[in-house]
Amino acid sequence: MIRRTPFSAPGVFNVKKRMSWVLGVMFLAPALITGKLFYLQLFRHEEYSSKAERAIYNYLAEDRVRGGIYDVNGRSLAESVRTHSCGIVKRYVKDKDATFTFLAETLNIPKKQIADKWNQSKNFFFVAKRIKPDVYMQLAQVRRQDLGQGMELTPEYERIHPFGQSALDILGAANSKNVGLSGIEQMYNDPMTQDVSKKRAKRSGRGEIIYDRSLKEKINVANVYLTIDSTAQFYAERALNNAVEKLKPQRAIALVQNPNTGHILAAASYPVKDGQSLAFQFTYEPGSTFKSIAVATAIDSGTLPPNASVYMEGRNWEVTKGFVIHDKQHQKDYLTLAEILQLSSNIGAGKVALEIGAKTLFSYFKAFGFGGKTDVNFNGESKGSIPPYNTWTKVDLVTKGYGYGVSVTPIQLITAYSAIANGGILMQPHLVDRIVYTNGKVEKLSKPVKIRRVISAQTSQTMRELLQTVVEVGSGKRAQIKGYNVAGKTGTAEKLSQEGGYGKRSHVVSFVGMVPATKPEFVILVILDNPEVYAFGSTGAAPVFKEIAEPLLAMQGVAPDQTDFE
Amino acid sequence: MSLFSANTKNPRRRPVLARSTAFRPSRPRQEGWQPLKLDSTLAFISLAFVLIGLLFTYSASAFETSAYVKRQVVFDLVGIGAALFLSQTFTRILQFKIFRPMNLMYLTWVLLIIVLFTRTQAHTHRWIDLGFIKLQPSEIAKVTLVIYLADYLEKTAGKLAKNWQLLIPPMGVGGITLFLILLEKDLGTPLLMGGVFFCMLFVAGARLLHLGVPVLVAGLGGVIALLAEPYRRARVLSFLHMGGSAEETISYQVRQSFMAVGSGGWLGKGLGNSELKMQYLPAAHTDFIFSVMCEEAGLFVLIVVFGFAWLLYRGIALARIAKTTFNSLVIFGLTLTICSQAFFNMAMAIGLLPTKGIALPFFSYGGSSVVMTLVMMGIVLNVVAVDHTQNNLRSDVTHYKNRNK
């Protein structure tokens, strides 16, 4: 295109040629740029793509909204609240000093503390956790300003129990990452926590999240509703606390059940430890409260008629050589079944058991649900133990009649009494009423389940009449409630001491009762384990029963049996 | 649009860089004012660049605020207006005594000195704030220096090679101008202007030996200037350490720019989809707009690169066939100014050259840059058109035109 012409001649220069040279040299630039573009965009595309990806896309912290736990009426017992933690990503911070001052003022922490954390950490550190919404608002407002650059506000959840310690032993605990650790929290952890996949989100240079359709959360967390009625729970806890103050027991349990449905309305225990409800985990020798089981068995199996009398052997019955049972609380030679219960006669109950026979008694024990889990569905529920009947000696048989040599849990005992109360049917006890998912699905878990008929309706009726006399004239007088027929049984059991014998000073006092006796609405079990102030079931536990039952009856508006009081 | 000549319809006769209408007899002069016919290639490239530039200014800045693109539209309109006005009138305006090239240089110097006393912005003072627009005198200096030099060389063409003393006046004027710009702590602009300056002298016939000495002196001065300012030294050092393992020493801007270009891939992320523009890439709508373009358009951005190459080719081709030294050198100088700036900016964005505050003509946001670029194009268009209308062949034109035959 351009012909060569000599250039050197002075005064003879070629403008056109020189321009072409300049053009040629300048054309190196687009050539180089093209080359570099090809290099960057084709050969190093992958590398820079992943770099950009790392710079721009962040994985958002797992954002769990844990479901709540509510009582049967929907009152909140445990709920997760969104708080925030404030962290600092060092590389985004623009004005270090101003940011520190602002954070120190807003969060009310010393500035030096932040500075120390800054120096110790490499890229990121937490300034504060569990920031309440009001403070969070203040922080969030500066997020788009220079002041807020580098501030990372990540949601955190705090488990709040509005009713304080109430029912905490059943609810259990959940940690700050919202994982249930014990109790209901642990058992229903799966439905209460949503399925969380880490969300990939685009962020601007200042850290704002750019919403994307893929960011849409699909929350499907469940709220768990217990059969516990927070009011009943309150009454139970209040009564129990009063008793604890008075008698100073090592442990105390109050359990309220609806005998007709098996729902547990209240389960209070002392001392309160999250996720460890003594009502389900405590095992003990029931003592006298077990006598009604033996009597009910005797009547139902036809071994003894309801009006049978039992010979007292002069109130000192030597069952076998060296094993003597004493009855010190009465002077009678014969006791009817009613009197056995009223006076809580060990000899009577032992003789009844002997009359029934090991095999029948054992089968009734099993039928009442002793010696096996009730499937109330609580973590760590105990089984209790009933030794197989073929290993029983005569003494074993006799003592089992009045509640020694067996170990039961409070939930087993109350469920058995509920069977007596509701006409002879063993109901499945329920603690969880329903699970309600956010998408509207309701999983009902507390439909009344009849496990089996244990005793006939007739026996049930008789037993209630017998137990009513216990409260009216027997050991349970202090459980009387004005206007209502109360049926119940006291229990005072010596505990197996560490040396192997039954020590006098270590004992469990209990009372289990039902009200109203004619058509029970509540079955209430009170257990005080080893009270420091010496007490019997009649003096220690029966008043607690009354204290729980009275407000419950008033609350539910249960019609009184007698109206002609005054 | 009779404003643009359709010289592409001309049958191809011989392989020349640009087909000229110079030897066709001009139409008989009509009564009244007739618009000059503008070169359609240059006009088309300018228009296309303005439009595409507007698109990418919008894309690069609108995530943050739409204020930039609105102002850019105004700047573009003002620039196009100025270009159209100058494309018809530039030669005539220059005939006024008051607009003698040397006077223009005085004006430029005054502005350059005024700017030294303005408030500093981002450690430099390059702008005179007029409220609506921030006037950047160095942009004006680019034009005036080319006009001055072309005018000077018009008088001395052909004698430069013999008489090196003729180089002293332009060297003095150029030196003062570049030094004043240097005082603004701006190194990129004087470097580019100096390049254009020497190219023009070289094209006009100066001997390389004569040009070499001042280049050497300026080069030494440049090195000293580089090492004097710590921030500049850091930048240069970071550039020199670039590549391979020492990626961390590349400046933050260039790293982000690489990320933008590299992650764009050969197809790009799609118009408007740039991710690095979201507060990652600094000056995404001004100096580093090319990175955003690469990220969004992928290798299609080569259209723009080749567009500038085409502009340069066309400009130099027209300069080659211009009939006067002045016309030739004005076309040559201004085209070269625009294109060298463009290539410098692109090379900077993809790490071929160290980061200097050089805007991408037509594309980068900025009133002075856009308006002055369009003013340059207007002047070029005017000179080209005027040159085409001249058929009164002057002796010197005949002289060097016939040399090639």
Add this chain to the structure above:
Amino acid sequence: MKYVGWLLIFFVFAFIMISIHIGIARSGRVISQLQNEVAIKEARNQYEELEISRLSSPQEVTQFAEQNLGMVEVKPHQVIVLEGTK
């Protein structure tokens, strides 16, 4: 002139595309800001609700009634339940 036409068509097309994409990104930012605000307001609301439920817990209510209002707990036999209200 034909090329100018194509150029303008490209310009309009590209402008629409860019404005759509930028609109998406900008509204994404707005949405996430709003989501944040919603989350905060929800959290505040929840706090208030929890405060309500704390104050309405049986213990608080009983305490208030007994101490501040001098009420006494009713005995069940004193409750009269009208037919059909239960």
